[in-house]
Every structure is written in C-alpha cells, then in structure tokens.
Amino acid sequence: MNVQTTKLSTITMLCLLVFTVTAGVCSAQEWSRKGKYEFSGTVQMMGSEKVEYSYPDKLPANQLPVILDMDSTNIYGIGLGYNLSDHWNINTDLLFGSADTDVKIVDFTVDFTVETADMDYVLWDINVDYNIWRSRFTPLVTAGIGLMDFGIDTTATGVGKVHESNFSYNLGAGVRWDVRDKLLLKVIYRSIWTEVNDSDNDQRFDGVSVSVAYMF
Secondary structure (H helix, E strand, O other), X not given: OHHHHHHHHHHHHHHHHHHHHHHHXXXXXXXXXXXXXXXXEEEEEEOOEEEEEOOHHHOOOOOOOEEEEEOOEEEEEEXXXXXXXXXXXXXXXXXXXXXXXXXXXXXXXXXXXXXEEEEEEEEEEEEEEEEOOOOOEEEEEEEEEEEEEEEEEEOOOOOEEEEEEEEEEEEEEEEEEEEEOOEEEEEEEEEEEEOOOOOOOOEEEEEEEEEEEEEO
C-alpha cells in the first residue's frame, strides 16, 4: 500500500513537473512582439555643446564672432513604433525642450558672456532598433536619421534671432525590457550629430534616453 502510494505520488509529481515545464515552454513560444505597435513617452538627455560662428559678415561691423554655449538639458516627447519581427523595430519620435545658452563674444584671447537665453529644440527622428535577443529582456543597437530645429533670440549681441532646421543622424545602444505583454521599457545611450548653418564645427549631443511604451 505504501509502495503504491509512493509510486502514485512520484507519478503525480512527474506529471506536474512535465506540465509546468511544458506550460513554460509554450508560454515562451507563444509570446512575441512581432506585428505589434508601440506608443511611447520619452525623456532624452541632451549633452552640452558649443556652436561657433566665425563669419563676421553675418554680424554688425563692430561685433566679433559669437559662440553659443548650450547647457545640457532634458527634452520630452512621444513616439510610435512597429515591430517588424521579434528582432527588428522601426520607430519615430518627436521631442521638445530648451537649454540655457550663454551667448559669448569672442575676443580671440578671451570669451565673455553678453547674454543668456533659451535655446529651443525640436527633434524628429526615424530610427531602426535591432533587439539582439528574442527574449523579453535584450540588449539592442539603434540608428536613425531626422531633423533638429534650433531657435534662439540673441538680441543683446545684435545677432538677432537664429532659427533653422538641419539634417541629423544618431547611433546608440542600450537595453529593452518587455515587463509585461503590453508594457515595455527602453534605456538607450545615444549620440546625435547635426550641423548649424554658418558654424565652424559640427554639433554632437550625447545622452541617455528613457522610454516607457504601451504595446498593442
């Protein structure tokens, strides 16, 4: 009797173990992000950067070249993505924000601040992400192109308003975590390059972006 009970208990335990493992495997097989859309909210840190204007003919005759020294800041926005497969995702986002900017006159030997103003950003990107693993938690790499809009009013220097939109591109790497079937988190370190007209140098903004998305 005890032997039969032991055998029954063993068979029951084995059945439960097989059921649990099978259910886990089936659940892993059934879960997929392929063919699903994502709606996200994003905060992107923009690193500090200098824009050097060295074209005196763009300024009043009694002025010297100007440097726009932009502080680091956070910009915010929304995005929409689509999972072409469990690995490939295409997405676009629109971000807004502003940074405190020192407007400096360059005297060849010393820079001195004439004015501090807000540099307004509007950033629109189209990106492609590659999720390295098929699992819910995966490292990823990303690349994209877009437009970056700058706007600042530098009245004290006599330069006036600067407002332009320029081509940009970006590269990044990070992680993605599908916390639940419809909720995910992405953290990406991203570098963004662009060029402001009539400036001496290309601009590069480094920073971390954090996105929380609803997948449907």
